[in-house]
Amino acid sequence: xxxxxxxxxxxxxxxxxxxxxxxxxxxxxxxxxxxxxxxxxxxxxxxxxxxxxxxxxxxxxxxxxxxxxxxxxxxxxxxxxxxxxxxxxxxxxxxxxxxxxxxxxxxxxxxxxxxxxxxxxxxxxxxxxxxxxxxxxxxxxxxxxxxxxxxxxxxxxxxxxxxxxxxxxxxxxxxxxxxxxxxxxxxxxxxxx
Numbered sequence: 001x002x003x004x005x006x007x008x009x010x011x012x013x014x015x016x017x018x019x020x021x022x023x024x025x026x027x028x029x030x031x032x033x034x035x036x037x038x039x040x041x042x043x044x045x046x047x048x049x050x051x052x053x054x055x056x057x058x059x060x061x062x063x064x065x066x067x068x069x070x071x072x073x074x075x076x077x078x079x080x081x082x083x084x085x086x087x088x089x090x091x092x093x094x095x096x097x098x099x100x101x102x103x104x105x106x107x108x109x110x111x112x113x114x115x116x117x118x119x120x121x122x123x124x125x126x127x128x129x130x131x132x133x134x135x136x137x138x139x140x141x142x143x144x145x146x147x148x149x150x151x152x153x154x155x156x157x158x159x160x161x162x163x164x165x166x167x168x169x170x171x172x173x174x175x176x177x178x179x180x181x182x183x184x185x186x187x188x189x190x191x192x193x
Contacts, residue, residue: 002152004029005052008040009070010059015040017129018060018092024141025058025090028148041069046076049085054120054151057108058090060128064103074111086120087112088151092128098160100126121157123147129176 008015008022029036059067089108091101101124112119131140150157
């Protein structure tokens, strides 16, 4: 039975946004008859990393980069002996294009090369802040289920997708920001009275 570690390696403020993705992936991995352990930057223990067969880094990016918290985990693992682990990543970006995830994936690959680990690919999702609040969440769940099957089986994973059309992305984005601005106005009104 495979032991899989999911590391929510995103920045602290973004972890609540990717929680739905994390929970779904965890459930789907457990359905694949695996032992799943979920950690974040605060609960991650580098001393136990050798006990896992697969490690999945899951994080949200907002620019062409990698979260500093993921780099912090890399530095914790710098002197740890890791040989047999297969490394995966689930990269979620808030932009429409999945190309925003490419640099993050490249950094993951380079780190794996340096550590002599097997990088087995990624699932790259665009429009991440809007997907789980739209009808497309069912398609995302389907992709996460397929990814879980590949991860549990130790297979390569190479999926990148933008599930929304540009028109829907713009419409949902505008709705989101109008809603957020109205919330902020109400808060400011309460504070002033």
